[in-house]
Amino acid sequence: MEPSALHLLLGLATLLPLASFFFLLMFGSRLGKAYGHGAYVATGAIVAAGVLSFVALFIWLGSHFPGTPSHHADVAQAAHGTSGEHGAPDAGHAATQGLAESEGHAPSGAHDAAAPVCYTGSYYTLGEFGKLRLEIGYYIDSLTICMFCLVSLIASCIHFYAMGYMHDELHQVTDHEVTLRDGSHLKRRGRYSVFFQYMSLFCFSMLGLVLAGNIAMVFVFWELVGICSYFLIGFYIERKSACKAANKAFIVNRVGDFGMIIGLMALWGGLGTFAFGDIERVGADGAKHTEPGIFSLVRSGEHHSLRTPDGLVRLSACDEAAKVVGALGPQATAAEIDDALTFYVETWRSGGADGTGPRYGYGLLIVAGIGIFCGCVGKSAQFPLHVWLPDAMEGPTPVSALVHSATMVAAGVYLVGRFFPVFTPEVLLVIAVVGCITLFMAATIAITATDIKRVLAYSTVSQLGYMMLALGVGGWVAGLLHLITHAFFKSLLFLCSGSVIHAVHTNEMTEMGGLRKKMPITAITMLIGCLAIAGISVPFVIGFSGYYSKDRILEQAFAFMLHADNRNFLASLFFYAAAGGAMMTAFYMFRMWYLTFAGKPRSQHRYDHAHESPWVMTIPLMILAVFATGVAWQPAGDLSVVNLLEQSRPLGTLADVTSPLTGMTWPNEHFAHEPAQHEAIVVPVTWLATLTAWAGIALATLIYCLGYIQASEVRRQFEAIYRFLLNKWWFDELYDFLFVRPLHVVGRLVAAMDRRWIDGLIDGSARVTRGLAVVWDRLADRLVVDGSVNAFAEGVYGLGLWLRGLQTGRLRQYVMFVAAGALAIFVLISFFSGFYWAA
Amino acid sequence: MTPLFAQITVAHYLAVGAVLFVAGIVCMATKRNALGILMGAELVLNGANVNFVAFGSDYLRPQSLGLDGELIALFVIVLAAAEAAVALAIALNFYNNHTSIDVDRADDLKG
Numbered sequence: 035m036e037p038s039a040l041h042l043l044l045g046l047a048t049l050l051p052l053a054s055f056f057f058l059l060m061f062g063s064r065l066g067k068a069y070g071h072g073a074y075v076a077t078g079a080i081v082a083a084g085v086l087s088f089v090a091l092f093i094w095l096g097s098h099f100p101g102t103p104s105h106h107a108d109v110a111q112a113a114h115g116t117s118g119e120h121g122a123p124d125a126g127h128a129a130t131q132g133l134a135e136s137e138g139h140a141p142s143g144a145h146d147a148a149a150p151v152c153y154t155g156s157y158y159t160l161g162e163f164g165k166l167r168l169e170i171g172y173y174i175d176s177l178t179i180c181m182f183c184l185v186s187l188i189a190s191c192i193h194f195y196a197m198g199y200m201h202d203e204l205h206q207v208t209d210h211e212v213t214l215r216d217g218s219h220l221k222r223r224g225r226y227s228v229f230f231q232y233m234s235l236f237c238f239s240m241l242g243l244v245l246a247g248n249i250a251m252v253f254v255f256w257e258l259v260g261i262c263s264y265f266l267i268g269f270y271i272e273r274k275s276a277c278k279a280a281n282k283a284f285i286v287n288r289v290g291d292f293g294m295i296i297g298l299m300a301l302w303g304g305l306g307t308f309a310f311g312d313i314e315r316v317g318a319d320g321a322k323h324t325e326p327g328i329f330s331l332v333r334s335g336e337h338h339s340l341r342t343p344d345g346l347v348r349l350s351a352c353d354e355a356a357k358v359v360g361a362l363g364p365q366a367t368a369a370e371i372d373d374a375l376t377f378y379v380e381t382w383r384s385g386g387a388d389g390t391g392p393r394y395g396y397g398l399l400i401v402a403g404i405g406i407f408c409g410c411v412g413k414s415a416q417f418p419l420h421v422w423l424p425d426a427m428e429g430p431t432p433v434s435a436l437v438h439s440a441t442m443v444a445a446g447v448y449l450v451g452r453f454f455p456v457f458t459p460e461v462l463l464v465i466a467v468v469g470c471i472t473l474f475m476a477a478t479i480a481i482t483a484t485d486i487k488r489v490l491a492y493s494t495v496s497q498l499g500y501m502m503l504a505l506g507v508g509g510w511v512a513g514l515l516h517l518i519t520h521a522f523f524k525s526l527l528f529l530c531s532g533s534v535i536h537a538v539h540t541n542e543m544t545e546m547g548g549l550r551k552k553m554p555i556t557a558i559t560m561l562i563g564c565l566a567i568a569g570i571s572v573p574f575v576i577g578f579s580g581y582y583s584k585d586r587i588l589e590q591a592f593a594f595m596l597h598a599d600n601r602n603f604l605a606s607l608f609f610y611a612a613a614g615g616a617m618m619t620a621f622y623m624f625r626m627w628y629l630t631f632a633g634k635p636r637s638q639h640r641y642d643h644a645h646e647s648p649w650v651m652t653i654p655l656m657i658l659a660v661f662a663t664g665v666a667w668q669p670a671g672d673l674s675v676v677n678l679l680e681q682s683r684p685l686g687t688l689a690d691v692t693s694p695l696t697g698m699t700w701p702n703e704h705f706a707h708e709p710a711q712h713e714a715i716v717v718p719v720t721w722l723a724t725l726t727a728w729a730g731i732a733l734a735t736l737i738y739c740l741g742y743i744q745a746s747e748v749r750r751q752f753e754a755i756y757r758f759l760l761n762k763w764w765f766d767e768l769y770d771f772l773f774v775r776p777l778h779v780v781g782r783l784v785a786a787m788d789r790r791w792i793d794g795l796i797d798g799s800a801r802v803t804r805g806l807a808v809v810w811d812r813l814a815d816r817l818v819v820d821g822s823v824n825a826f827a828e829g830v831y832g833l834g835l836w837l838r839g840l841q842t843g844r845l846r847q848y849v850m851f852v853a854a855g856a857l858a859i860f861v862l863i864s865f866f867s868g869f870y871w872a873a
Numbered sequence: 874m875t876p877l878f879a880q881i882t883v884a885h886y887l888a889v890g891a892v893l894f895v896a897g898i899v900c901m902a903t904k905r906n907a908l909g910i911l912m913g914a915e916l917v918l919n920g921a922n923v924n925f926v927a928f929g930s931d932y933l934r935p936q937s938l939g940l941d942g943e944l945i946a947l948f949v950i951v952l953a954a955a956e957a958a959v960a961l962a963i964a965l966n967f968y969n970n971h972t973s974i975d976v977d978r979a980d981d982l983k984g
Contacts, residue, residue: 842980842983843979843981843982844976844977844980845901845979846901846902846903846904846905846976846977849898849902849910849913850902853898
């Protein structure tokens with residue numbers, strides 16, 4: 035099949051879960067005896083979507099087999115130039131290449147000429163409002179296909195797992211965590227099919243988000259996954275904690291989305307398009323023209339370097355533009371004005387002839403970038419909006435695995451990756467700082483948590499911080515590779531924790547221990563997950579998937595730190611936080627594994643009750659364990675996830691970029707992997723990563739397995755720090771104090787004002803109206819209207835009474851009346867007509 | 874010329890009809906017996922019939938009603954028969970309820 039049919043294939047894969055959602059929505063509760071079969075519909079839909087995604091992957095590989103990213107040759111050249119793709123501006127890039135050759139440009143930029151292979155277009159135009167065109171479009175490159183395979187594969191595993199995990203919901207459920215007023219526990223109908231209904235909707239939203247070809251559509255699906263997350267966190271809606279957690283997640287995400295809308299407005303105001311890539315359209319006159327997307331508008335500089343687009347420059351320099359237009363006078367035609375403005379745009383953009391004036395439009399580009407990133411901060415639970423994710427663990431465990439660790443929270447990272455070409459170096463710095471804080475903070479909290487799912491939740495936050503840090507220091511492939519590997523091992527870890535919770539009916543690790551004998555499969559798969567997340571390897575030979583991605587992140591951070599322009603505190607902090615985070619990750623992961631599976635049971639009752647989960651739950655664990663181990667391997671030739679991602683490398687990111695405002699330089703991602711740097715960067719970083727991971731594991735073993743160091747002793751030694759961490763850095767309390775309480779005070783104040791003054795005013799006017807109505811009622815209604823009607827009725831009544839007297843019941847009298855009446859009529863007629871006859 | 878030997882004219886018939894009619898009215902107005910009242914009604918109807926027949930006779934008047942008079946009289950007789958049937962049924966029912974046919978006692982629906 036032609037790669038140009040990819041959009042149909044992936045579009046169908048997106049719509050299948052939607053169909054399942056609607057089916058379950060309409061008929062889910064009417065299935066009767068087949069109630070449990072709703073799960074087959076949802077699972078079938080996502081498995082079919084998965085098959086289609088993998089077919090798409092094979093089609094892609096058939097026409098664009100990834101080449102090894104050679105460091106001196108043109109990277110994506112082999113893949114480029116196949117007929118069918120519309121996105122790549124061929125002429126433009128050929129010209130750029132020629133330029134690079136003739137000038138003998140710096141080696142860092144020389145191999146950066148090719149645009150990534152992508153297929154863009156639109157399925158349907160929702161509407162056009164002047165310049166604003168809302169479309170359902172697609173943007174398909176290797177990243178899209180990777181994400182499709184990732185989402186549908188993990189979702190399929192989790193659907194199967196959920197069939198086992200949620201089987202309680204098939205019948206009436208007694209929720210032991212909800213106590214009613216009479217002291218009994220809540221009994222309710224099972225919501226098995228509802229669960230799968232939401233899961234289907236989530237899969238649809240997530241696939242749609244990945245497929246989306248413009249940022250407006252991304253925003254729609256962004257909100258859709260948000261609402262799915264809300265439904266699924268609040269699945270046990272009767273529990274107060276679940277209810278609060280769902281609201282918290284939703285509200286905190288709104289804060290981020292507010293920033294995202296600002297970013298959208300800045301972009302649209304300046305560029306007039308939402309589309310990512312260039313779209314080929316057929317104009318009204320039948321001629322084809324290519325409409326540039328955001329990426330090519332922003333990356334219009336030499337070698338696709340970042341250049342503020344004309345639209346943003348004009349928008350931001352509107353005062354200057356007004357002067358120009360004023361100087362032209364009122365007679366100037368629109369074309370003349372446009373020419374004049376075009377003449378000045380270059381000056382405005384570069385800050386005047388000497389480059390010292392204000393650089394118009396650049397600030398707006400930063401605002402747009404930070405705005406979009408704000409949305410990602412909310413969705414990916416980055417500092418300072420990370421507080422919702424740990425609470426989101428109130429949802430059922432399959433949801434935590436799918437939505438709150440593997441896919442949805444990674445959507446923020448995905449969007450940062452997708453929008454990477456638009457981010458200026460200043461925005462990247464913000465991303466790196468946020469990621470760095472997040473990864474360190476969440477890792478420290480995870481060390482003290484005792485709820486097994488919360489350990490994993492904070493671990494997720496921390497790993498998301500890793501991804502953001504990676505993207506922020508310029509490691510595009512590093513960040514997205516970590517997204518993919520993390521999705522596999524974190525969903526595996528969550529499903530394992532779910533299996534444990536299913537067996538012992540508690541989340542508290544203080545009541546577990548020794549479970550490896552009871553649940554061998556879960557124990558081994560979870561150990562694989564822990565090894566993968568810790569990044570264990572035989573250095574330079576082979577390792578778990580986490581080794582590859584974390585290594586790349588550390589290498590990029592190290593390269594960033596080593597660069598001559600970055601000899602400052604911040605750059606070193608990035609690297610040391612990442613390295614320290616790696617050690618903490620290994621430590622808390624193995625602490626969790628030891629507390630759960632090793633040692634002696636801490637609660638005999640729970641231990642006796644424990645059992646290995648059914649096959650429907652353990653087989654997904656095994657599948658995911660295989661992927662968690664080897665997803666980053668290079669099985670055949672140049673085929674590997676890294677090389678696949680490399681095909682989608684955004685325009686112009688293979689050059690060193692220097693920030694005009696901070697003077698820092700972002701080394702290109704291939705710099706760290708050049709053979710010349712092998713000894714300087716790769717070797718020390720790999721050994722450091724391996725040693726920190728082993729050190730973390732060793733420490734956890736000493737404390738929690740062998741017991742050479744008593745955890746309680748350590749706790750007492752560092753009482754203050756322990757309390758600080760146990761209380762999650764007091765973030766909830768801080769937000770409570772900073773936002774929630776003041777809001778409550780203001781709310782109460784406003785409510786009082788409302789009750790006193792506004793209600794008083796309204797009540798007063800109501801009273802006046804009522805008084806008037808009473809008077810009017812007495813006067814007009816009762817006196818005039820009712821009076822006349824009553825008087826008429828009384829008259830008729832009296833007449834009736836009088837006529838009643840005539841009805842004597844005496845027949846002979848009636849005859850007399852008839853005779854007398856007839857006589858009277860006769861007399862009258864003869865009296866009056868007598869004159870007539872006489873005449 | 875005494876009236877006894879005078880030519881019989883429409884007026885004579887009308888006089889007979891009027892006598893019959895008045896007798897019927899008086900009978901209805903005075904009798905307490907339901908059957909008597911019924912008979913009075915018959916008299917009233919037949920008084921009218923005499924008039925119709927007289928107006929329909931070609932011997933009595935040059936421009937008579939012709940057969941229309943007789944036809945109307947026949948209709949009246951048919952109506953009277955029907956009326957008698959209904960009235961007798963009423964009388965029987967009345968007797969069943971009151972063991973009497975005294976119409977003065979039929980004042981249950983008095984206003």
